[in-house]
Amino acid sequence: MSVMPRPSILSVEPYVGGESKIPGVNRIVKLSSNEGAFGPPPAAIAAIQAMASEAHRYPDGGAKAMREAIGARFGLDPARIVVGNGSDELIALLILAYGGEGTELVMSAHGFMMYDITGRWAGCRIIKVPERGLCADIDGMLAAVGPRTRLVFLANPNNPTGSILPQAEVDRLRAGLRDDILLVLDSAYAEYVTRPGYDAGAKLVDASGTTVMTRTFSKIFGMGGMRLGWCYAPAPVIDVLSRVRGPFNVNAAAMAAGIAALAQKGWVEQSVAHNTEWRGKVAAALEAAGIKVWPSEGNFLLVDFGTPAKAKAADDSLKARGLIVRAMGGYGLPACLRITIGTAEECTMVIEALTAFMHG
Numbered sequence: 001m002s003v004m005p006r007p008s009i010l011s012v013e014p015y016v017g018g019e020s021k022i023p024g025v026n027r028i029v030k031l032s033s034n035e036g037a038f039g040p041p042p043a044a045i046a047a048i049q050a051m052a053s054e055a056h057r058y059p060d061g062g063a064k065a066m067r068e069a070i071g072a073r074f075g076l077d078p079a080r081i082v083v084g085n086g087s088d089e090l091i092a093l094l095i096l097a098y099g100g101e102g103t104e105l106v107m108s109a110h111g112f113m114m115y116d117i118t119g120r121w122a123g124c125r126i127i128k129v130p131e132r133g134l135c136a137d138i139d140g141m142l143a144a145v146g147p148r149t150r151l152v153f154l155a156n157p158n159n160p161t162g163s164i165l166p167q168a169e170v171d172r173l174r175a176g177l178r179d180d181i182l183l184v185l186d187s188a189y190a191e192y193v194t195r196p197g198y199d200a201g202a203k204l205v206d207a208s209g210t211t212v213m214t215r216t217f218s219k220i221f222g223m224g225g226m227r228l229g230w231c232y233a234p235a236p237v238i239d240v241l242s243r244v245r246g247p248f249n250v251n252a253a254a255m256a257a258g259i260a261a262l263a264q265k266g267w268v269e270q271s272v273a274h275n276t277e278w279r280g281k282v283a284a285a286l287e288a289a290g291i292k293v294w295p296s297e298g299n300f301l302l303v304d305f306g307t308p309a310k311a312k313a314a315d316d317s318l319k320a321r322g323l324i325v326r327a328m329g330g331y332g333l334p335a336c337l338r339i340t341i342g343t344a345e346e347c348t349m350v351i352e353a354l355t356a357f358m359h360g
């Protein structure tokens with residue numbers, strides 16, 4: 001006899017993050033986790049350092065100052081914001097609270113991996129809906145909804161495909177879902193979007209009462225290591241999250257850094273300008289080298305080599321130059337690599353490496 005978890009736990013494949021080391025290579029360039037090109041904002045670094053001598057104090061469990069700073073920045077009611085230890089924590093809390101054994105969770109085939117991982121942990125049946133041209137298919141998702149469906153997840157833009165749905169399609173998804181189904185709009189890459197008419201989700205949260213928007217400081221704010229995310233939700237969902245979250249789920253340094261990051265003048269604007277410029281330059285250069293690049297509204301590109309063998313060879317040749325990108329087998333896209341938009345120098349290295357690979 002031995003202790004056994006609930007059976008659904010054993011169907012969970014552990015999350016494999018982006019690699020950060022290459023044996024035998026000293027100087028590596030990590031473009032495997034979409035961490036933002038510039039590190040943390042200087043004001044956030046200073047805030048973390050200033051917090052160190054206060055590390056014996058428990059954080060504010062109500063996260064009042066953090067929620068007020070987010071509310072002020074995004075024009076949202078702080079009472080309808082909950083912060084989390086990364087948005088991953090909020091995603092998990094939502095799934096555990098609204099899903100579980102006997103329920104179904106609907107997501108698109110190449111949607112973000114954590115919905116699948118945490119959904120299985122909770123005991124949900126995961127329904128992955130085929131995409132159209134690597135973009136979520138709303139008709140397919142609506143058709144996949146059944147009486148047991150309680151959760152629908154949509155990352156917009158989506159990681160790892162980079163695809164985005166027009167607002168009318170997101171609205172159509174919500175309109176086609178019953179009111180006992182929670183729609184989670186994961187807008188981890190919202191700040192990077194350049195397509196006009198995009199709304200990160202707040203409008204639908206207000207309009208529907210059954211939709212949640214999740215956001216993160218891990219991407220454009222360069223604070224993945226601090227673990228800080230947040231969600232904007234209808235009051236009843238806020239009430240549920242307040243019951244199930246840990247009393248001190250976000251640490252004091254993360255919140256101090258988050259508040260400082262929001263106050264750093266020009267950070268988002270400069271990061272977006274850099275990302276838009278280099279996302280375009282890298283995509284154009286790789287296309288010119290004969291590689292298919294999927295359109296992206298995030299801070300990364302999904303680069304398609306046509307076959308798994310060629311993607312693997314490309315990955316090997318990038319590694320040989322110290323460049324670490326993300327292999328996509330785990331996402332059902334083995335012919336692709338996902339490459340984060342780094343600094344100008346890093347982007348240039350990627351262009352040179354892959355151009356040489358295609359000519360080699």
Ligand SMILES: *Cc1c(COP(=O)(O)O)cnc(C)c1O
Nearest residue numbers: 086087088112159188216218229
């Ligand atoms: C990176 C990412 C997250 C996780 O963000 P954390 O706040 O670091 O937990 C959530 N969703 C998507 C789509 C992401 O790419």
